[in-house]
Amino acid sequence: MMVSKIYEKAPAKINLLLDVLRKREDGFHEVEMIMTMVDLADRLEMEELPRDQILLSSQVGFIPLDEKNLAFQAAKLIKERYGVRRGVYIHLDKQIPVAAGLAGGSSDAAATLRGLNRLWNLELSTDELETLGAELGSDVPFCIRGGTALAKGRGEKLESLSPPPQCWVILAKPPINVSTADVYGKFRVNDLKEHPSIPDMLDALSRQSFSDMCASLGNVLESVTLNRYPEVKQIKDCMLKSGADGVLMSGSGPTVFGLVSKEIKVARVYNGLRGFCKEVYVARMLT
Ligand SMILES: C[C@@](CO)(OP(=O)(O)O)[C@H](O)COP(=O)(O)OP(=O)(O)OC[C@H]1O[C@@H](n2ccc(N)nc2=O)[C@H](O)[C@@H]1O
Numbered sequence: 001m002m003v004s005k006i007y008e009k010a011p012a013k014i015n016l017l018l019d020v021l022r023k024r025e026d027g028f029h030e031v032e033m034i035m036t037m038v039d040l041a042d043r044l045e046m047e048e049l050p051r052d053q054i055l056l057s058s059q060v061g062f063i064p065l066d067e068k069n070l071a072f073q074a075a076k077l078i079k080e081r082y083g084v085r086r087g088v089y090i091h092l093d094k095q096i097p098v099a100a101g102l103a104g105g106s107s108d109a110a111a112t113l114r115g116l117n118r119l120w121n122l123e124l125s126t127d128e129l130e131t132l133g134a135e136l137g138s139d140v141p142f143c144i145r146g147g148t149a150l151a152k153g154r155g156e157k158l159e160s161l162s163p164p165p166q167c168w169v170i171l172a173k174p175p176i177n178v179s180t181a182d183v184y185g186k187f188r189v190n191d192l193k194e195h196p197s198i199p200d201m202l203d204a205l206s207r208q209s210f211s212d213m214c215a216s217l218g219n220v221l222e223s224v225t226l227n228r229y230p231e232v233k234q235i236k237d238c239m240l241k242s243g244a245d246g247v248l249m250s251g252s253g254p255t256v257f258g259l260v261s262k263e264i265k266v267a268r269v270y271n272g273l274r275g276f277c278k279e280v281y282v283a284r285m286l287t
């Protein structure tokens, strides 16, 4: 039977660890990251169109719906690369905050590639989808694979890991827009005094130790974003003060996440953010 309408979830990612090794000749930075996903997700609905056209809609009015949208770019790329002369209507139910360091756009692109692979019976493997996704952005291959992974290169070389210990993830996004390119542009690797330890984080994950995972969190891009936007540092301090077990900025920011093992503490951290930050989400690790 021909399927004409399908659904895909596009979860947000957080970086439990983000280290930068050096700036490369191609302008990108060589990174080592440990990424995982949370259950805050966009939802995509994809429907076959009778004509050869890509149409995009969303319930939010502040994201582009044309070629600038990563979901549109993903649909165009897979159509062109595999010679598909069919059309698709994509509705994007946006729940992940935009330009937040949570890879919302990248996850939408990944969900579009996964979805169109099914809708158009292209039978592409996960590896093939990841390679295609890398053309759209450094975080897209991880968003295709999902789960928890160690990412190297510019973020596209992945090694899957076992999931982190289950916990609550409180996400707080201050009302500022941070561009990833800007943050990397201002980042100076030689100014770093120390690097977070990948072996310590891998060890914490393999032992399922929540406390060691919290102790091993680290993101060198905080050196840029926290200096430029003191409110991000304030949110970190506020979460720690109200009892979060571990706190870190995700990606290039500005979203800060706090990890909490006991449900009873969630309300305290959430309420502690009142007056500091309006946009707060409570999520769980996707394990
Ligand atoms: C920082 C991270 C951490 O997960 O996430 P976000 O904060 O964007 O969510 C990623 O490395 C972002 O990945 P993504 O958002 O896909 O970046 P891209 O579109 O590939 O690149 C945007 C720009 O960031 C810079 N860039 C990106 C990745 C990288 N390893 N080195 C870089 O220098 C480049 O200037 C590039 O032009």
Ligand SMILES: Nc1ncnc2c1ncn2[C@@H]1O[C@H](COP(=O)(O)OP(=O)(O)O)[C@@H](O)[C@H]1O
Pocket (backbone or CB within 6 Å): 063, 064, 068, 069, 070, 071, 097, 098, 099, 100, 101, 102, 103, 104, 105, 106, 108, 109, 180, 251, 253
């Ligand atoms: N599907 C999409 N959802 C959100 N933003 C998108 C999308 N496609 C393109 N963009 C643009 O990409 C930029 C980065 O958005 P996003 O992926 O949410 O951030 P980040 O890379 O920090 O996680 C925004 O400026 C936004 O206008």
